[in-house]
Amino acid sequence: DADVTQTPRNRITKTGKRIMLECSQTKGHDRMYWYRQDPGLGLQLIYYSFDVKDINKGEISDGYSVSRQAQAKFSLSLESAIPNQTALYFCATSDPSGGAPDTQYFGPGTRLTVL
Amino acid sequence: GNSVTQMEGPVTLSEEAFLTINCTYTATGYPSLFWYVQYPGEGLQLLLKATKADDKGSNKGFEATYRKETTSFHLEKGSVQVSDSAVYFCARYNQGGKLIFGQGTELSVKP
Numbered sequence: 001d002a003d004v005t006q007t008p009r010n011r012i013t014k015t016g017k018r019i020m021l022e023c024s025q026t027k028g029h030d031r032m033y034w035y036r037q038d039p040g041l042g043l044q045l046i047y048y049s050f051d052v053k054d055i056n057k058g059e060i061s062d063g064y065s066v067s068r069q070a071q072a073k074f075s076l077s078l079e080s081a082i083p084n085q086t087a088l089y090f091c092a093t094s095d096p097s098g099g100a101p102d103t104q105y106f107g108p109g110t111r112l113t114v115l
Numbered sequence: 116g117n118s119v120t121q122m123e124g125p126v127t128l129s130e131e132a133f134l135t136i137n138c139t140y141t142a143t144g145y146p147s148l149f150w151y152v153q154y155p156g157e158g159l160q161l162l163l164k165a166t167k168a169d170d171k172g173s174n175k176g177f178e179a180t181y182r183k184e185t186t187s188f189h190l191e192k193g194s195v196q197v198s199d200s201a202v203y204f205c206a207r208y209n210q211g212g213k214l215i216f217g218q219g220t221e222l223s224v225k226p
Contacts, residue, residue, distance in 0.1 A: 004158075031212065042119075042204060042218040043159075050212065058213075090158055094212075102147045102166075102208040106158040 003027045004107035006091050012113045013081050021076045021110050023091030031096060032074040033104065034058075034066060037088040046089075049074055050096070081114040088112075121205050121217035128195055128224050136190040136220045138179075138205035147208040148172075148181055148188040153219075154201045162190075162203070195224045 004025045013019050023032065030051050035043040035058075045058030047066040055066060063085060067075045078085055088111050092104040122137040140148065147166045151159040163172030168183040177192045188205060205217040 033213075040218055042216040043214075044216075045213060048213065092159075096212065100164075102214075103149070103161055103164065104214055106151075106160070108158045 004091060004093055004105055006089075006107040006110050008110060009108065010111045012115065014115050015082055017081050019078045019081055019112070021089055021091075021112070023074045023076070023107055025072050025091075025093045025105075025107075027093055027095070027105060028071070029093035029095040029105070030071065031094040032068065033092040033094075034064075034074065034076045035090045035092065036060065036085075037090060037109075043090065046076065078112075078114075081112075083114045086112060086114045119205050119207050119215050119217040121203075121220050124202075124219070124221040126220060126222045128222070130197055130224055130226050131194045132224075134190070134192040134195045134199075134222070136203055136205075136222070138188045138190065138217060140186050140188065140205075140207045140215075142186075142207055144210075145181075145183060146210070148179070149206040149208070149214070150177070150179055150188070150190050151204040151206060151216075152201045153204065159204060195222070197224045197226055200224045 007022045033048040034046040044060050049068045065077045091107040094104045119140045149164045150162040152162045153159050163174040165172040165181040171180045179190045202219045202221045204219045206214045
């Protein structure tokens with residue numbers, strides 16, 4: 001079984017709709033991250049959370065919100081989706097107390113299309 | 116500033132050719148450096164890393180050496196295979212607990 005899972009894997013929605021992307025992990029890591037990937041731009045950090053009570057904005061948080069429901073779950077919401085939020089979204093985790101605190105582990109991604 | 120710059124793709128090679136993907140970074144100090152690989156339809160996987168200057172990371176025939184003099188971490192492989200076709204991302208660790216990624220380089224290996 002995958003250590004970091006994302007649901008849904010693909011989603012098509014319309015402008016103005018609210019949408020939630022979910023991430024779950026079984027790695028027991030405290031830190032979780034949401035990235036978006038656009039062709040030619042690499043990965044850009046949207047939000048990150050270092051524990052259940054800690055939420056931080058990344059480079060491109062406008063138009064997004066997050067919820068850390070538990071250590072294992074970190075959800076990304078688009079309150080009112082717009083077409084330029086069409087992208088591939090990745091969740092990642094890391095363990096600051098482990099042997100490799102700087103290494104992140106990624107989920108399979110969610111492809112979101114906003115029409 | 117704090118950034119990571121990779122050579123632009125796509126890179127197209129024949130099987131068994133030598134691969135180099137350039138990566139340079141700007142940073143204060145000597146952060147850990149990474150190469151991640153993204154196979155078609157999948158998420159990113161850690162390929163290799165180096166945590167201090169002059170370290171060499173290696174995995175699956177790929178290598179990269181942490182060069183502080185040139186602030187570089189170029190990815191190399193002596194003989195690529197069709198199965199190496201993927202997008203490769205260079206990244207550096209940020210002391211704020213985050214990774215800074217390059218823009219990615221697409222590699223296509225032809226039989």
